[in-house]
Amino acid sequence: KYHNLLKKDYGISSSENPQKSIVWCNGGLASGICKEDIVEFFSKFGILENAALIPKRSFAFITFKDISCAIACYETSHGKCHFSQLTGPMCLLYVDKVPEMSPLDTSLPPGSILHKGFISAKEESALLDSINFTGDDWQPLKHRKVKHFGYEFVYGENSAKKNDAIRDIPSICDNLWDRITNKEWALPWIPDQLTVNCYEPGQGIPPHIDTHSIFEDTILIISLGADTQMEFKNEHYHSFVHVPRRSLLILSGESRYAWTHGISSRDRDVYFDKDLGYVVVQRGTRISLTFRRIRHKPCDCKFVDYCDSKVTDSNLLQEENAVALENKYVNETYSNIANHFSLTRYKPWPQVLEFIRDFPVGSLVLDVGCGNGKYFGHRDNIFEIGSELCPSLVLICSKRGFETVNNNCLSLPFNDHVFDRVICIAVLHHLCTLKRRQRAMNELIRVLAPGGKALVYVWAEQQTEEETPLLEQQEYEYQGDGPTVGTNIKLNSTVTLPVIANNGKNFKRKDILVPWKTTEEYSNVKTFLRYYHIFEEKELIDLCLSGGAKVVRTYYDTGNWCIIFSKME
Known part of the structure; x- marks a missing residue:
């Protein structure tokens, strides 16, 4: 098995004769073994010239300075030594060469x-x-x-x-x-x-x-x-x-x-x-x-891509750039994190649930940006439909037995004046221009029946340490590949946005990128970014009034500005 894999994947032949290089066939990153484990164990047999691990594979390649050290290692360890991370003994092979790996860079950066x-x-x-x-x-x-x-x-x-x-x-x-x-x-x-x-x-x-x-x-x-x-x-x-x-x-x-x-x-x-x-x-x-x-x-540094003094807000974005930004930092991100997102989004917010429980019997209800459908199924005497842009989340909703359509909140596929109640929780803040946020609000108002009511939640500028948006206190400190909190991401020649942690502190910028951290078995931490526009209370009110709706109530809930509005009779 291992002979064939080495030949097929790396063009490396195993050898029956002793060599300076050895491959540990069942001990690599995919087996939970790290480089520190490798060096600590094999250096007991002599000086190591090289120790290389292959990402997401169970191979580790070791090269000794002297062939006698390789022989001592092989004869002592092959089929005999056990590691706590492994179910069986070590499997070693002599190899004629090791994969070409970039040497570890130990140089200091300029400056x-x-x-x-x-x-x-x-x-x-x-x-x-x-x-x-x-x-x-x-x-x-x-x-x-x-x-x-x-x-x-x-x-x-x-x-x-x-x-x-x-x-x-x-x-x-x-x-x-x-x-x-x-x-x-x-x-x-x-x-x-x-x-x-x-x-x-x-x-x-x-x-x-x-x-x-x-x-x-x-x-x-x-x-x-x-x-x-x-x-x-x-x-x-x-x-x-x-x-x-x-x-x-x-x-x-x-x-x-x-x-x-x-x-x-x-x-x-x-x-x-x-x-x-x-x-x-x-x-x-x-x-x-x-x-x-x-x-x-x-x-006044020259490193503008990383400088928060030169960071610009998304009001400089043109429509075509806005679409590209949302595709990358909203749509693609949710596609990548959908399963993990769904696992962490199972508990309805109390005040949203209270709004739902107050619906008249027989109400036709639309949830725009319904996610995994956590606001569905709490009433058996209303009719519910979900609208969701992420196909993976639509599939999750469907598997749970909820009626869901795959579409963008900017163009809802429903007739005018249809729904008695509409909810839109944590959606509008993912739209990166005022024009697009207003368009989405207008769509909510359009499909709402005269006299109907809607509830909208968006991230608020004001935060507290105990209450963070969507109950998702993202840890500031995270390891792994991906953008780092405190850096800036250049979106185009005119717009750069900061990467900021949602840590219970008031947001100081209106447009930000927030990390989402997820892990996969036997791999490094994966970090994705989501775009957010941070709302002031007046912004949400203005969107409603500009769309011709009547504000019923505004309130603050767990790091969000919330508004209940009705459509004129």
């Missing part, structure tokens, strides 16, 4: 400098002593705990409270600034904001770009207590940099403004040493000191 041994062991101890690790002013996050000096950093917004200074940066840090300048780096300012991160083994920080409009150019990071591996990424490159204990990392220019930096959440790191080959190093408790300077004017 960054790493000074190893920047502080002494004595200075490290003094810096650690200056931080109170037992106080109650530490903020627990998902993968670490943090403490701020100078100004508080606000997670989820990637910002700082500029007008609310807190405790001073410890004075012991004052002697660092001249030393940085003496290291051939002209520090243009003295830092006024410090974030202390405490990482236990297994903890990390998601890839991110520090907000341009909040901090000046140049970020200073001093590592205390332990080494770590920091990952840098842009659209084309992904590098893994060993950041030693007591080092200073300077991020400036391109590395500060256009590359994400982060640390994966794991308890071991793999490094390549020119003498020792691939080695695994257990992580220890690491304390990082991140120094920055608060910015008081808009950012």
Whole structure:
């Protein structure tokens, strides 16, 4: 079996004679084995020149520096050793070659400098002593705990409270600034904001770009207590940099403004040493000191695709661009997340359900953007029809026995004045121009019978930590491939939108992209973006009045503006 797969998929022949390279046939990413597991196990037999895993496959390729090490590994492990992730013993084969894999990039991004041994062991101890690790002013996050000096950093917004200074940066840090300048780096300012991160083994920080409009150019990071591996990424490159204990990392220019930096959440790191080959190093408790300077004017950097000072709202979109945006960041996203979305959307909102339970007996009801049909089936004496654009969600509704049509809310396939009641929950905020939102509202009013009532929910600018839209408090911190919170996505030559977490904080932009995270078995986390227009209360009222409807009631419910309106007799 494995002989044929290797030959067919990779053009690699297994060998009966010992070779320097071995393939572990049943131990790869698809088997729950990671590179740290590979290096830690096989390095016991000798120096490793290469260790490669194939995405979503159960193969792992290992090349030893000396063939005698490969022989010792094979004779000791093949058919004998067991891993907790596997149901059977290890299956190894000698191979004449391994697949060509891009070498691990360990280079620093442009504009960054790493000074190893920047502080002494004595200075490290003094810096650690200056931080109170037992106080109650530490903020627990998902993968670490943090403490701020100078100004508080606000997670989820990637910002700082500029007008609310807190405790001073410890004075012991004052002697660092001249030393940085003496290291051939002209520090243009003295830092006024410090974030202390405490990482236990297994903890990390998601890839991110520090907000341009909040901090000046140049970020200073001093590592205390332990080494770590920091990952840098842009659209084309992904590098893994060993950041030693007591080092200073300077991020400036391109590395500060256009590359994400982060640390994966794991308890071991793999490094390549020119003498020792691939080695695994257990992580220890690491304390990082991140120094920055608060910015008081808009950012004027040249990296406009990533700059929130230059982000524009969707009112610059033309109709054809609006269609493309919605296709990519609404329609395609829901097609990709439909099953996971449906699993998380099973409980009706109480006030929507109350509206439904008040329908007169025999009412003809339309749910526009019905999703998985969670508002259907609560009454057995009304007639319900759903309208949904996502084919996968239409199929889910149909399987549940609900009448659903596949169409766009901008052009409902129904006659005028038909429905006694209409609901449209969390739909209009996915339309990215005022013209399209008004058109959708006009359609709701058109199909509503004279004297009929409709209920509409949209995301509100005002949020609270306890109540977030659609009961979906998206975690700010997530790992895996995909756009990162705090970055900006360029839609066309004139429009760039920010990626923002829905974390219970008030939205500060009117048009945003919000991550949706889903996972698949044996694969990395998948992240998709959904477009949202954030409503003010008056906007929703204006849409109703402009369409000729009569406002019955407006209210706020769990991060949404809500309106009940009626159609004139």
